[in-house]
Amino acid sequence: MDLCGPLHHLYHDRILSLHLKDRTAEGGNLPWGQGKTPIKEILQLMQKEKWTFPADIELEYQIPKGSDSVAEVAKCLQYCKEALA
Numbered sequence: 001m002d003l004c005g006p007l008h009h010l011y012h013d014r015i016l017s018l019h020l021k022d023r024t025a026e027g028g029n030l031p032w033g034q035g036k037t038p039i040k041e042i043l044q045l046m047q048k049e050k051w052t053f054p055a056d057i058e059l060e061y062q063i064p065k066g067s068d069s070v071a072e073v074a075k076c077l078q079y080c081k082e083a084l085a
Helices: 008-014 038-050 069-084
Strands: 018-020 055-057
Touching: 018 038, 038 055, 038 069, 055 069
Parallel strands: 018 055
Antiparallel strands: none
């Protein structure tokens, strides 16, 4: 469901949680902020509307050499903080 589209006000009360990941138009997974998913806009809409369902960080992209899953999730969390600042 497109939370940023016009129907979000009709169905938000049916959403139990979101699993967010950033993707290319072709469906490949990328680090947050590098794909086509409007993560920033979704988070800002949740904040604006005061929706309280959880939004989970989905770490499904290839972890870069020299990094690990904890560091990559921390980058996604930082992206969230900046989007909501």
